[in-house]
Amino acid sequence: MAPRAASLHAVVPALLLVLLLLAASAPAPAGASSRRRSTPSPFPAALAPPRYPVAPAADGSGNATAAKPFTAHYFPQELDHFTFTPNSSRVFSHKYLLNDTFWRKPAGAAAAGPLFVYTGNEGDIEWFATNTGFMFDIAPRFGALLVFIEHRFYGESMPFGNDSYKSADTLGYLTSTQALADFAILITSLKSNLSVPDAPVVVFGGSYGGMLASWFRLKYPHVAMGAVASSAPILQFDDITPWTSFYDAVSEDFKSESLNCFTVIKSVWNVLDARGSNATGLLALSKTFRACKTVQYVDSLSNWMWTAFTYTAMTDYPTPADFLENLPAYPVKEMCKIIDAFPAGADVVDKAFAAASLYYNYTGDQKCFKVEGGDDPHGLNGWGWQACTEMIMPMNVSSESMFPPSGFSYEERSEECVESYGIRPRDHWITTEYGGTKIYQVLKRFGSNIIFSNGMRDPWSRGGVLKNISSSIIALVTEEGAHHLDFRSATKEDPDWVVEQRRQEVEIIQGWIDQYNQDTAEMSQ
Secondary structure, three states: OOOEOOOOOOOOOOOEOOOOOOOOOOOOOOOOOOOOOOOOOOOOOOOOOOOOOOOOOEOOOOOOOOOOOOEEEEEEEEOOOOOOOHHHHOEEEEEEEEEOOOOOOOEOOEOOOOEEEEEOOOOOHHHHHOOOHHHHHHHHHHOOEEEEEOOOOOOOOOOOHHHOOOOHHHHOOOOHHHHHHHHHHHHHHHHHHOOOOOOOEEEEEEOHHHHHHHHHHHHOOOOOOEEEEEOOOOOOOOOOOOOOHHHHHHHHHHHHHOHHHHHHHHHHHHHHHHHOOOHHHHHHHHHHOOEOOOOOOHHHHHHHHHHHHHHHHHOOOOOOEOOOOOEOOOHHHHHHHHHHOOOOOOOHHHHHHHHHHHHHHOOOOOOOEOOOOOOOOOOOOOHHHHOOOOOOOEOOEOOOOOOOOEOOOHHHHHHHHHHHHOOOOOOOHHHHHHOEOEHHHHHHOOOOOEEEEEEOOOHHHHHOOOOOOOOOEEEEEEOOOOOOHHHOOOOOOOOHHHHHHHHHHHHHHHHHHHHHHHHHHHHHO
């Protein structure tokens, strides 16, 4: 998912469920200003952070496991589950992955093991499967069949092939409700084909995928009997969560490591803008930033650093990781060490650049940086559409933040989306469709069997469920955790508090399954 706001003078990271590179920048016309007006990009905000906050695509969930421990399959999925127009029955090839290594197949009176299903995010499903080690780690205990379902319009699951992003006429079928229905139909069909209609299903998801997992449990309780939603900001809509919370949290992560570090980053933006206000300044900055090509817009340099600081805060893991980029353990601390190591009087741009470089070049193998231009290695292109239709997450940048202050306007967002896609957002559709307002009161007597896990180092946690709603809708919160850290593969370096969080999750899931099997047995008597 990706943060957004109205001001054109603040950057934003993407997700997605997102996220790694800057979108390609068109050359400036002759005589044009070195600052350009940003509009929503067709890429996920994480890939193309505009000059205003857009909810960072919160995508993914952990470190990679062994090479491709799954097999790919394709399901004939209907295009439209909610109308009966001639086009609705069009079928596309819907990708999903299976791992049955540990699955306890039904034998005689012995029940089949559960299905653990990952509800795919805004990207290639293989990326998520190879980065969700937790599911592989716990599958042997439960005798679980692992299923990873790709989200429509991502990866290989393109309803209109290469024309899927062609226009609003095709992209109009890219919605969360259609995706949830895809999951329900595929799971039901798979269970039927395997002759295990009564096997329990638990859905898992991180970030946007975690939102989908929790919504799936609420919308399809007859298909999934439980959900584990990690770093799922389901309350990042309307005015449920303070609009400044995301970037305030990023800033607090850096300030908690070093006040000097926070101050340097806070002061760099105005200096950067001033120096990049003309072609001579941009040429000099391009050299400072070791850009592969001379940078055309000063905003590109700001976005490059803004993305680095934001995604480093999101992935401030206690162990080395390579989910977004190769990073050391506790990368925020390491960035601040770089800044604090500079001598007194050192240039503020040099300090900030050196810190941001850790995100892009911790391994030291980058001879230059592609500040403008980039590709989409994880297939996140569709997030721009989602951020202009349903996923309207208002975000401001406060004066207390280390980023330049900015505001949010539903009206400006609407005009930007009309310019990009020819459509207007449905600003409050998510809370209408899935709820969120007064969630603790509403779900206390409706809904069950959901784990909401969050780490408070993750800025997305502020839009998550942070306290228990009922005895079976549980919030597991760690003060030092980062973006869906619990979904990463276990390592011997994991702190005790991560080990304990995962232990609690396993214990709760076991309780759900035991109760489900007991209820099923009683009903069959």
